[in-house]
Structures are given as structure tokens and as C-alpha cells.
Amino acid sequence: MTGKPLPARRLIGKRERDTMQDSTQTTETVRRTGSLRIGLFTDTYAPQVNGVSISLQLLSEGLRAAGHEVTIFAPRFPGYEDDGDSVFRAPSLRYLNEPPIYVAVPGTPRFSWSLSRRQFDVLHAHSPLTIGLLAYVTASTKNLPLIYTYHTSITDYTHYIKYIGDTSIIRRAARWFSTTTTNLGHQVVVPSSKFKRLLLDQKVRKPIHVIPNGIDLSRFKEVRPAGVFRARLGIEPDAPILLSVGRVDPEKRLEFLIEAFTRLPERSPAPHLIFAGDGSARKDLEARAAASPARTRIHFLGMLERAELPGLLHEATLFVSASTTEVHPLSMIEAIASGLPVVAVQDQAFEGMLLEGENGHQTALNVEAFNNAVLELFSDPHKLAQYGQRSLEISQKFSIEGQVQAMQALYVEAILQNWRPKSSRPDA
Secondary structure: OOOOOOOOOOOOOHHHHHHHHHHHHHHHHHHHHOOOEEEEEOOOOOOOOOHHHHHHHHHHHHHHHOOOEEEEEEEOOOOOOOOOOOEEEEOEEEEEOOOOEEEEOOOOHHHHHHHHOOOOOEEEEOOOOHHHHHHHHHHHHHOOOEEEEOOOOHHHOHHHOOOOOOOHHHHHHHHHHHHHHHOOOOEEEEOOHHHHHHHHHOOOOOOEEEOOOOEOHHHHOOOOOOOHHHHHHOOOOOOOEEEEEOOOOHHHOHHHHHHHHHOOOOOOOOOEEEEEOOOOOHHHHHHHHHOOOOHHHEEEEEOOOHHHHHHHHHHOOEEEEOOOOOOOOHHHHHHHHOOOOEEEEOOHHHOOOOOEOOOEEEEOOOHHHHHHHHHHHHOOHHHHHHHHHHHHHHHHHHEHHHHHHHHHHHHHHHHHHHHOOHHHOOOO
16 A cells, blocks of 8 residues: 655754753753753953943843843953852953053963854844944854844944044944944844834844833932032032033043033032943043132032942932943933933934923023023922822832843843744845
């Protein structure tokens, strides 16, 4: 008797068998324990203090608290030792002195061998330079899903390239590099809708997910003792304080804040302006402040310990910003989580955290318009308090727990898609 022919058996290679075995193991691990092996790759990390570094520390802590195994890959920073063994440092070379920036040299035999022996379920790159490209190579070699978070608008930072950074050819090259490196990821994460629009304009073709930055909101509840910074700087208890927190670099336009502050009408008690942070523009800004009529009321605190920041925020009256190169600034999230109203120069990055007429105002890059917004709040204590309460309410959307949950879901989605035939993947 002749029956139907048996379907032909498809022969598979060793790599595909290994991938199928790894997939089965990962599925079982996620099903039973919810635990993933995650590699985070970044070109900037502690002891550097900036939005990317802090965001990555918060995310890694949140993922570990959720039960995941997290390893961070970053450039070596001479003289700095990490706690524990969860941070893997690549050999590096110094590129800039102020601020100190080190570029990783990850292709050394020892580093490559150590990385090849590590097992992951998903890789997540947080920068496009040498460590970010290492994430792509590792993902390709190990057949792993790669998530890429676009933290920084590369085209806004070409001035950091020595001598030729402000030329049109470099800006065009930066746009090409931005698009090309972003398209290396299987899935792309942006912290704000502003950057989703930017990447779509740059012809990024991979799926883009908006996952806002998150913080530990509990750290920014009311703190004690109060008045430490006012006492340190000799500021009266009832004097208004305008506060700027973040890197003191040219793209932050902090000279605008000094100009606006010095042109505020006289009032009693006189307001003070505080800059918390450090960077390449600090010396020039200090000289500008020293030459102004308000020089005794402009203060530069330099870099603060993270533990000190909530206390400073609670002593301020108003959070101010003049930057238009933000992505989704942690400093503003921390400010509104401390109950501060905000006055800022218009930037789409503030969508969802600064609601016009509810917890603050956005203005044009114009001193008169900016000062009018500041004076409106200074002259109306009831509105100032109302805006501060609204800031607290808005900040609840930006918890680190919410960010971790969204990222976990994306990791699992990326792992599942990575097991599908390539032709059926959305990023194919």
C-alpha cells in the first residue's frame, strides 16, 4: 500500500540548534522566574555625572530589584573602582580633559575573550560610540536581540569635536552617523516624543518606542534638616531662589539665565540664582556673573553628591532652564518630584512634565518674556503653591518602577521576535 510521502526533514546547522536550545532555556527562565540576563552597553558611566550615566544607574538598579541579572559594559575611568563585579570595564584612552571623557578601546584580546564567554538573553546599547558598536557586534555574533536607546541628539554636540566640529560637513556626517548607528538596533527606545519625531525625520526605519525616564520618587519627598544650603550661601530664609541643575556646558545656554536674572527688577528680599553642576563653561560663566550687578547673589555649587540634591531642590523656589537640546531631562523630573514650579525656554523635550499654566511656563528665548513668567509666579504666592502641587501630581508618571516595567516588556518582545524567521520580523 502506498501512503502519502513523509514531509522532507529540514536539516539545521549547529548554530541554529544552539539558538533553539538557548531560546527554550530563556523561555523557561522567563516563565518560571521572570529573570533575564541583560547586558547594558554605554560609553558614559560613573564616575561621570550626566543624564545618561544617572539614567543607566537607576535603570540597572531597578532591573536588579525586579530579579534580573544585569552586567554593565563601560570604558575604564582611571582611579575609579566599581562596587561589586556587575560593571565590566573596557580599556580606554582619554579624549577630553574638561570634562574628562574616555573613549573605550574594546578590541583587546583579553576583553574580547571575556565578553565571548558571557551569556545573555538581550543586549541594550545606550550610546553609539565604541562600546555601543561593541554591543552590535556581540548581538550579531551571538544572535541576540539588540535594543538601542537614543539618549542624545548627536547633531547638537558636534562642537565637542576638536577644530572642525562646527562645520557643515561634520554636521551632515553626524546626521548620517546618527541614522546609521540607530538602525543597528532591532528595537529603538527614546525617552520622549520629541526624539521619536527627530528619528523619523532622520529616516530611522526600526520600531521606535517612547519609554520616559524614571526616578526613585521617594527620594525627593520632604527632607530634613532644612535650610542647609541657605545657611551655607548666606541666603535669607524668605528670599526666592531660582535653581538650575545639570551640566555647565555651552549647549545649556546658562549665560541666558545670568542675563535674565541680572535684569530682574529689584524686590525685597532680593532673589538668588544657584547653579548646581559642573562643566566646560563654568569658568566663563563665573567670570560673567562676577562682572554683573547681581554678583553677590549668583552662586556656583559645583558637582553635588546625589544624596544632597533633594535637600537643595526643597530649598529652591523655582526651577529654571534655558536649554533646547534636552531629551527628557532627569533634572526636571527631580525638580517637579520635589514640588517645584518651572520656568523654561521652549523645548519639546518637556512634553508631559511641564504643562503650560498648570505647573509652570515655557517662553521664547527672550529675556523679557522669561522674566515676565518668573515675576508672575513671584508676585502670586497662591499660584506658586498651586503650581508646586501640580508638579508633584505630574511627577507620579515618571517612576523608575514604571520605566522598568515598560523595558521588561520590550526585552521579552524583542527576545520572542528574535526567534521568529527573519522574514517575519518587523525590523527585517
